[in-house]
Amino acid sequence: MIRDDELLSTDGRTAAFTERLLDSLAAAGRDLDDLTPADITVFEDLHVQGFEATLELATLAGVGEESLVLDVAAGLGGPARALADEFGCQVVGVDLTPAFCHAATELTRRVGLDDQVTIRNEHALDLPYEDDTFDVVFLQDLASDIEYKAGLAAELHRVLAPGGRVAVHEVVAGPVEPLLTPMALTAEGPVGSLVHPDEFHETMTRAGFEALDWLDVSIEAAEWYQSMIHRAETDGLPPGFEVVVRDDIVPLCRSMHRNLDEDRARAYLGLFEK
Template identity: 30%
Template sequence: MKRVRVAIHKLEKLIVMNSDKKISAHYHHGNLLTAIQAGLERQGIKPENASVEDLGPVDEFHIGGRAASIHFLDQLKISPSQTILDIGCGLGGSARFAAKTYGARIAGIDLTPEYVEVGQQLCDWVGLSDSIKLRQGSALSLPFEDASFDGAFMMHVGMNIEDKHTLISEVSRVLKSGAKFGIYDIMKGNDEELVYPVPWATTSETSWVAEPKDYRMALEANGFVVAEDNNRHDFAMEFFKKMKAESEAAGGPPPLGLHVLMQHSTAEKIPNMVANLAAGRISPIEIIAIKDP
């Protein structure tokens, strides 16, 4: 029986590693730093003179961008004395916003090596390298000691993670008692199948969109109490409506935006995202939880 258990464990580990590679490959750009620099220069901005605000349109890869970050992160009551974990940090846009706005120290982790490398360079450009450290790694095996963070957040991350229980168990492990944990994820609204591709997945193979109740169950099973639960569906629909109107008025997308990350697939992924939202298949949901003392 022991050999069987070991074999099963190895198989499960291989499946997770294979999924991680596919997810990382989905987000890989290949020339991202140069593309961002070109977008800044089209606006007359040199990289060394760029601000957190200048980078906002491209480095916050979630519905609502900076406006969503403000609404979400303000609820965590982050203070300058805290060290905060950004899970699935991507390019570190939300980490930079949090460090600049709240004065906290931020550690970020993401699966995609290019995002981490480029993100740290962007921190250098805006003078926040001392406050933010990004590293490559998995949210299912966080490379941090127990109770080492005063708070944590993740934005549009859980859709790429099947095992929500292990994810939240790891977050609980590295948080101090009484710490706040914020989730801003795209979650299921009904039982209809999603239309793909979407920004986080080309097919359903690496997409694990779950219901809010699944998150709540995983949170409660790992010592969290849910304090807030906000459905941001209407905000999302208005965001995409405004984005489309601005693009049409300008005769095309701005120099920097999510299209820089998604490249040629943007024209298919964004309409599919909007269609899924409009049909009620998905909604961006905020959950604010507190680790029980």
């Protein structure tokens, strides 16, 4: 089990972000002193297909109570907490955004999962872990250019134990150009170019992985974006969501739905083994 007992360093902006997030949850009637994982499952919707994708990937990868999981680009810790709560495993989440790491750590503590989930502010290309450490790596919505993917694949191969698996849910480039508004859902999230599915597959295999599954789930992803649009227009944004996502979240979801619907982008679910 990996533990990091050092407090995350915070500046005013980082602490203020966490406070705004908690204030939003409190204003929606959440009891901050008695939060449950169900109260904050909404933060699973910061990646495509949300909890459904996390559950499917975990089942595909064979995550269990004995698993040590690394969640790359962990955001507010939604997938990490879902994995710990649903499967009883230990999870380390890493993210580049200090404000996300601070908020994720506080949310995890408040729902009582801090004995299973650790969130750290680290770079995915330079992970502070020894070789052969993790059983499973989760990689969801970390679209970027092919050079970055190659470096990332090599680093994930290094920290995975022999027989370890990378569970992937990735938006990739489609056959139709150009891509419309290739932007992150969150205001703090990175923006990158998309690679084609064959390039992604080849990058992983060149790093030493064997592809066990590589499935096109574009229809399901498009339906998820459509449901996000409907929910935002009908019920408004869920509690806390407005603090995290971009102001133009609905137009962005419409563009991403068009990307998928018009084959400008595709969504793939994959499993790669070391």
